Amino acid sequence: MPDPSLPFAPLVLEALAGHGLRPRADTPVDLLRGQVNDLYRYEIRQLRGRLLAGDVPKAAYADAVRALRLRYLLLSLPRDQWRRAIES
Numbered sequence: 001m002p003d004p005s006l007p008f009a010p011l012v013l014e015a016l017a018g019h020g021l022r023p024r025a026d027t028p029v030d031l032l033r034g035q036v037n038d039l040y041r042y043e044i045r046q047l048r049g050r051l052l053a054g055d056v057p058k059a060a061y062a063d064a065v066r067a068l069r070l071r072y073l074l075l076s077l078p079r080d081q082w083r084r085a086i087e088s
Contacts, residue, residue, distance in 0.1 A: 009084040015074040029082045033075070040072040 050056045
């Protein structure tokens with residue numbers, strides 16, 4: 001369960017946890033986004049390598065890329081929406 005004391009939107013915290021990231025309250029959004037982007041780039045390169053090695057059939061490659069993009073939907077969310085509004 002996401003920590004309600006953190007300034008990040010609950011869905012963002014859940015998505016980050018799915019990638020093994022546990023931010024602190026002072027963790028910059030740009031740092032987190034960069035880490036998620038690095039993970040995505042690593043996985044997409046691995047997938048392409050598997051395609052070139054013949055481990056992934058060419059006909060299944062597009063579906064595999066789409067599935068990977070769905071796992072990284074957080075990257076499509078603008079940075080300013082990663083943090084939740086703090087009510088005073």
